[in-house]
Amino acid sequence: MNREVDYTAKCFSAALIVLVVANHFAGFKGLLGLFPPYSFHVAGFAFVSGYLYQSKSDTSPAEFLLGRVRRLLLPGLVIYGLYGTLQTFLVRAFGFGGIQINLENWLFGFFTYGHSFALSDPMWFIGPFCLAQVAHNLLRAAIVWMGASPRLTDVISVAVCCVGGVWAVAQGG
Template sequence: MNTHMNTLKALGIIIVVTGHIAGYVFPPYSFHMPLFVFIFGYFYKTSHQARIFNYVKKKFKDLVIPYYKWNLFYGILVFILTSINLITFGQSLSFHSFFVESWLSGHQYLFNLAAWFVLSLFLIQIIYILSGALLNKFGISNEFLLMGIYLVIGLGQRFMLLNKR
């Protein structure tokens, strides 16, 4: 990995930590989370589209399996600490909290709060490769078009959230 990307990752980590400690300099998640997605996307190779199943399997093994291993650890930890009345927060360990809630919010065990990004990153990568493959089926292989589509979707979502208030 090159020095520029390491510098960008360090900057992203500093911005995340600063945002959680000192309040938000930018609106929540408007800058630092897209920065991490950009960094991961920078290393994406279009050659993966030839082997989509292998790509999804590898990402599942690299991101989702370790996520659930850690989530199980934190679920058991929260269960033990609530059983002895040491803490009174976090959901109890159940099928729903372990498998379902992790995809909905990722905030079920609180000690593992920051891990929500792992599943989000997995979904982003899978959606990206599938949508790229779909466009390729129509003879379109333009990364800028795909970026534009995602930009419009993101801005539209933000616009809808702002107008909902």
């Protein structure tokens, strides 16, 4: 099977990788401070990994959403809850620093800030990443329904995630 290589996407991927590394290394914010750290990392990761679109994603939006809930959201929430429960035990039993689990920091924290529990820091991107996937799939279905090229979805999704990330950082989140 001979696939056509999209060099524009490859160049965009390389630029995103460089920006993410620069953000982690030196707090680089880019031209006019438009790229504060973490404002675009989830969108960049999703784009670079090619994870937003796979041929198996060619299902109905409802089927895709159900698959994401079953394979990503529920396991993520369970593991996040286990981290919170372990941290609550450590706080109560040994005076370990950190907050104790409650409904807000377990359920909403998973989707918004992801750093509720000291032990859960590596999971910060799972909730937003899942939401980005679902939004991308819904946008793709709408674009295909309108008769436009499905490739337009990637450009719009990355732009929306970057703008949303910049706005979130500007709001302090």
